[in-house]
Amino acid sequence: MRAEWTKFRTVRGWVLALAAAALVIVLLGLSSASGSLASCGAGPVESACPAVPVGPGGEAVEDKFFFVHRALAGDGGITARLTSMTGEIRKPDVTPGVRNVVAGLVPWAKAGVMVKESTKQGSAYAAVLVTGAHGTRMQHDFTHDVAGRPGGVSRDAPRWLRLTRSGDTLIGYESADGTNWAEVGTARLTGLPATVEIGLFAASPGDLTVTQGDLGGSVSASRFTEATAVFDQVALSGETSGGWRDDDIGATKAPDGSAHHPGRAGRSGGTFSVTGVGDIAPSIEGQTVERTLTGVLTGLIVVIVVAVMFITAEYRNGLIRTTLLAVPGRGRMLVAKAVTIAGVTFAAGLAATWITLTFGTRILRANGNQILPVSQLTEVRVVVGMAALLAVAAVLALALGALLRRAVGAVIATVLLLVVPHVLATTSVLPDAAARWLLSVTPAAGFAIQQSIPEYAHVLGHYAPLAGFYPLAPWAGFAVLCGYAALALGLAVVQLRRRDA
Structure with a gap:
């Protein structure tokens, strides 16, 4: 662990890239919030839009x-x-x-x-x-x-x-x-x-x-x-x-x-x-707190590139042999890399998502928008959950990098598994049934962790990914992503043990 952490922090490009990923999440999120003006009279007067009634449980x-x-x-x-x-x-x-x-x-x-x-x-x-x-x-x-x-x-x-x-x-x-x-x-x-x-x-x-x-x-x-x-x-x-x-x-x-x-x-x-x-x-209609995290998808692509480079760079320059001589336990080495990249990504993602959600919601309200209220526990789940999604995605990218041993191929594979299904499902591209299927069986199911407003059986609504509703419960969707990452990491460990460096 100490050796892998030392490798990461001494490569300035990786550190700067991860910092850039966090900065992208913040800047894109705050920029999106700044450009969202309430149609019923945005501006300095917050009372331009009628307040959303709040029930005894704090929900809109x-x-x-x-x-x-x-x-x-x-x-x-x-x-x-x-x-x-x-x-x-x-x-x-x-x-x-x-x-x-x-x-x-x-x-x-x-x-x-x-x-x-x-x-x-x-x-x-x-x-x-x-x-x-x-x-x-x-x-x-x-x-x-x-x-x-x-x-x-x-x-x-x-x-x-x-x-x-x-x-x-x-x-x-x-x-x-x-x-x-x-x-x-x-x-x-x-x-x-x-x-x-x-x-x-x-x-x-x-x-x-x-x-x-x-x-x-x-x-x-x-x-x-x-x-x-x-x-x-x-x-x-x-x-x-x-x-x-x-x-x-x-x-x-x-x-x-x-x-x-x-x-x-x-x-x-x-x-x-x-x-x-x-x-x-x-009420299920209105702005939700996760709408401020629009920059996460772009930051995720940067995280994927850094995580892949963390393993493939050693294959490219031959340093993997030195690493394995120092740590003969190949599985231990790969797991140490996974823990390291997950840890640093989680820390950067946690800071970025907290800043974005906290200040993004303030900007939205200042622009006259009414945000559907949620409990503090739900806000914490959204912030911590999205940081955890970035961390697990980094492990998935690292594992695919170890399996393919080529940076370009591993980055493309991770994007195709994680990013592309989410984009297809949440834009006006696929029918609702196909979108729900994609977000149930692919690693993109993990994005359900950000859903703050649940589906209600006694409320008729357009419960589709396009409207911000995921087919799986937040932690169930996140578990699907974790399952893919664990499977890929396990296969990478088996392959590393069977092949020469």
């Missing part, structure tokens, strides 16, 4: 729905029968200038009963609801979703919903007849205030369509939808106060102050009709 959320509610003090609950759920979807116009609106519900349209901390966007809540195509669910605090009975509702087959509160514990129930009840789920909302809002709601996220290009890639579009739910036999228990109030939570305001695509509600006797737009779910 969509919290837009129509709420018919009353105040509940202490324990209590709500029971309601949902007799109808219909909707409208705005489709692309067939005839220019003629609105094309069709009847129907999107799969995650939702309506039901809710207890919410307050009418503030992002506040804690629990709800029992029926969806457009996923049956009854109990959801709380945006990220939690539990499935109940499948199926929809109609006048011939209504769905009874019940939500009860006891302290911080909320329990959701469903019934087909209002007599026999089945528990759907339980939520514990720590810190729920004594007085909360309880009532009926409806929401409908956009209709997502993904169009595949003729030559590959895809384009997604989301169009306006709304859902209308009809409730009757509404009963409240506990200490409620005031009359029923209507709130269009999160309604977007037009320049004249009116609501853009507003929801609405109507009451006739004991029957409530509630129409809502929007969604109550985690």
Whole structure:
């Protein structure tokens, strides 16, 4: 180890090249952040873009729905029968200038009963609801979703919903007849205030369509939808106060102050009709922290060249014989080289990714961009994970250099295995299925380590590499890259032991 470290630090070109790789990551990342200006009014005024609501867990959320509610003090609950759920979807116009609106519900349209901390966007809540195509669910605090009975509702087959509160514990129930009840789920909302809002709601996220290009890639579009739910036999228990109030939570305001695509509600006797737009779910749209690391791919190519040269230079000038005379254990020598190049690359990459992410996100915010918030643990995983990716990639390049013993061939092989699949998968070149396959079976799967916003089963989204979503979980993808590096290093050790230097 000492000998290999001495070799590396005494070759000035290698040290400068690795420093240049780190500098490239920083400069390209900060330059990209500087050029990203918010379309809704970037500049020195950060409030030009509306703030993204943040849920109880610190994640960005969509919290837009129509709420018919009353105040509940202490324990209590709500029971309601949902007799109808219909909707409208705005489709692309067939005839220019003629609105094309069709009847129907999107799969995650939702309506039901809710207890919410307050009418503030992002506040804690629990709800029992029926969806457009996923049956009854109990959801709380945006990220939690539990499935109940499948199926929809109609006048011939209504769905009874019940939500009860006891302290911080909320329990959701469903019934087909209002007599026999089945528990759907339980939520514990720590810190729920004594007085909360309880009532009926409806929401409908956009209709997502993904169009595949003729030559590959895809384009997604989301169009306006709304859902209308009809409730009757509404009963409240506990200490409620005031009359029923209507709130269009999160309604977007037009320049004249009116609501853009507003929801609405109507009451006739004991029957409530509630129409809502929007969604109550985690947000997956917007700038992410890993967008600042655009320079990593360029820096990675420099790292690959340095790692290959670290082994092939000794074959080219014949110094490998001297090395093996000093260290007869050929496997030990190669492993020592791998540890050395991985260590120095990790250190340089860690500094570069930390600087880039820290200052890049600040620049983005200063330019009016809203960045989807993530936990500190996730930020650490992105920074450390990308540094580790550079280090493992260096080991892979070193191993291929030892196998091929030619610098050009080893560099090309590493780039073809690691860089090219990632570029093909994350640009508009391949169909989504092919892109996911590439990022599952090639070393490029390791780039999943940078994904900061997860996929949510109860949120309809364009979960494709082009949109920043990888087919494997972060550490699973990184494990694939490590597997390739370990295999290549093992083969290189076997070959080195069997062949002359």
